[in-house]
Amino acid sequence: xxxxxxxxxxxxxxxxxxxxxxxxxxxxxxxxxxxxxxxxxxxxxxxxxxxxxxxxxxxxxxxxxxxxxxxxxxxxx
Numbered sequence: 497x498x499x500x501x502x503x504x505x506x507x508x509x510x511x512x513x514x515x516x517x518x519x520x521x522x523x524x525x526x527x528x529x530x531x532x533x534x535x536x537x538x539x540x541x542x543x544x545x546x547x548x549x550x551x552x553x554x555x556x557x558x559x560x561x562x563x564x565x566x567x568x569x570x571x572x573x
Contacts, residue, residue: 506539513545525549533562538569 509532516525529546536542543566550559 506536506541509536510541510545513542517549522549522553526553533566538566540566540570542566 513529532542543562547559547562
């Protein structure tokens with residue numbers, strides 16, 4: 497997994513998440529983005545991508561929580 501090999505290559509990690517979505521591997525993408533968020537310290541781009549996916553999957557409350565957590569992490573920096 498690219499996340500384990502090079503966790504600082506955020507662009508690559510984001511492209512892999514987007515590729516999983518395009519291939520309709522939605523649950524794998526959710527898991528991947530959650531791991532990316534955890535390892536990146538709440539990278540806002542990953543939070544946005546995950547929230548967007550969760551919204552499309554009709555998981556609106558979780559999508560809102562994801563965005564709020566990402567924004568809170570900005571306040572703490």
